[in-house]
Amino acid sequence: MNEISILAKIRKNLSLFTDAEGKVAGYILDHPGFIPTMTTRELAKQSDSSEASVVRFCKTIGAGNFKMLKIMLAKENTIGHGNINHFALFETEDTPLSLFQKVTYLNKSAIELSAHTLDKREFEQTASHLKSANKIAFFGVGGSFPPAIDAQYKFMKLGLNATASSDFHYAVSQLSMMKQGDLLVIISTSGKTKESIELAQYAKEQGIVTAAITALRKSPLYKMADIKLCIPDVEEEQRVGSIASRMAQLNIIDALYLSLFHEIGKEIYPSIHKSKEMLSGRK
Numbered sequence: 001m002n003e004i005s006i007l008a009k010i011r012k013n014l015s016l017f018t019d020a021e022g023k024v025a026g027y028i029l030d031h032p033g034f035i036p037t038m039t040t041r042e043l044a045k046q047s048d049s050s051e052a053s054v055v056r057f058c059k060t061i062g063a064g065n066f067k068m069l070k071i072m073l074a075k076e077n078t079i080g081h082g083n084i085n086h087f088a089l090f091e092t093e094d095t096p097l098s099l100f101q102k103v104t105y106l107n108k109s110a111i112e113l114s115a116h117t118l119d120k121r122e123f124e125q126t127a128s129h130l131k132s133a134n135k136i137a138f139f140g141v142g143g144s145f146p147p148a149i150d151a152q153y154k155f156m157k158l159g160l161n162a163t164a165s166s167d168f169h170y171a172v173s174q175l176s177m178m179k180q181g182d183l184l185v186i187i188s189t190s191g192k193t194k195e196s197i198e199l200a201q202y203a204k205e206q207g208i209v210t211a212a213i214t215a216l217r218k219s220p221l222y223k224m225a226d227i228k229l230c231i232p233d234v235e236e237e238q239r240v241g242s243i244a245s246r247m248a249q250l251n252i253i254d255a256l257y258l259s260l261f262h263e264i265g266k267e268i269y270p271s272i273h274k275s276k277e278m279l280s281g282r283k
Contacts, residue, residue: 005076006073007028007029007032007076009061010025010029017057020049021049021053021057023053024043024047025057025061027046032073035070035073036070036071036073036074036112037109037112037113040054043066054066067116068216070116071113071117071233071234074110074113075232107244109234110231110234110244110245110248111251113234113248114231114248114252117216117232118230118231119228119230123229123255125227126211127256127259129209129211130155130160130256130260131264132181133181133183134161134181134182135161136160136161136163136182137164137165137182137184137185138152138162138163138185139166139171139184139196140166140187140188141188143189143246144189144193144246144249145187146246147187147246147249147253148164148165148166148187150253151185151253151256154254155257155260158268159264159268160260171199175202175208176206179208180207181209182208183208183209184199184200184203184208185211186199186200186210186211186212186225187213187249188212189231189249190219191212191215191221192219193221196221200212200221200225209226210224210226211228212224212227212228212229213229214228214230214231215231215232215233216230216233231252232244
């Protein structure tokens with residue numbers, strides 16, 4: 001699927017589709033930017049077909065299911081919008097305003113797609129582990145470290161024993177002091193970072209639950225993690241920097257933070273209010 005774009009593959013195979021699948025293909029080719037935010041029912045209605053036809057079309061084209069088709073189209077649409085996160089960006093004639101518009105589109109698409117890549121049960125399971133863990137360790141390297149810092153700060157405000165690190169040696173020492181029931185959260189878009197994989201393996205040996213915030217792909221980290229919090233795979237691995245992936249990671253962290261606050265907020269509100277009163281006098 002990496003050798004030929006999904007839209008090019010659809011065009012190439014138009015003669016192979018059934019009449020119903022052809023209607024789905026035609027709508028997708030005419031409106032590729034709409035598909036990532038649509039449901040199966042909506043696409044079926046717009047293409048004058050059926051939900052079963054949409055499902056069969058996805059299998060015929062090799063996407064497997066509608067969720068994967070949407071992710072593939074979102075990534076392709078991103079590239080179609082100038083591939084702003086590629087090193088060839090300096091060769092374009094973009095203005096600051098056009099880049100702002102493209103970045104906004106990219107980030108918005110990634111966050112909207114997260115609703116389809118994130119598994120509800122795994123998300124709720126993570127929230128439960130965060131609440132019950134005595135120690136929580138967030139780990140990320142490179143562009144994945146800032147979201148780890150943000151997570152540590154947010155959950156610390158809720159009174160949880162949370163830390164964040166990008167240092168493998170520090171993280172190993174910390175995991176050695178953690179016990180069953182504690183939680184390691186590894187943030188890695190690619191799921192291939194050597195330190196992340198080795199840390200997940202060490203956590204497994206220690207009997208510590210590992211949750212991974214990573215792209216929806218069969219990466220080594222995805223396979224090793226006990227809990228998968230998947231973000232859409234909308235960025236190239238060789239990129240200028242983490243943009244849409246970081247926004248999707250932060251979106252999951254924010255949602256987990258509010259989920260816990262919703263549960264324990266009444267218990268800790270006096271402490272939060274006390275800290276706000278203290279800090280308000282410094283403004």
